[in-house]
Amino acid sequence: MMRQVRDSARFHGMSKISLIAKLTAAEGKADELRGALQTLIAAADEEDGLEVYSVHADASDGNVFYFFELYRDQEALDVHGKGEGMKPAMQALGSMLAGRPEVTMLSPVAAKGLDV
Secondary structure, three states: OOOOOOOOHHHOOOOOEEEEEEEEEOOOOHHHHHHHHHHHHHHHHHOOOEEEEEEEEOOOOOOEEEEEEEEOOHHHHHHOOOOOOHHHHHHHOHHHEOOOOEEEEEOOOOOOOOOO
């Protein structure tokens, strides 16, 4: 996923890294963005260290989507979006967004259904 935050020192040395990214569609682009996000999910198969990559629609605002991402380690996060499928899929989103994604970097503590 496109990130504004990268290589934060507080995440080095930790085993797993997670993040939440909020994407807002440009006016009239929500349906197009939804389709592009599905393409992005399919392209994520090329990233071995990307353990969870899921997109969610905001139930109260049809123009807003959230990603939840879980990476094996810092190395996996560092290569995110640079592959043959992911790079062009991520670049295609630019014209569909109302602005830059809002990214919150997280450190997993506990989860049901995920190995954190």
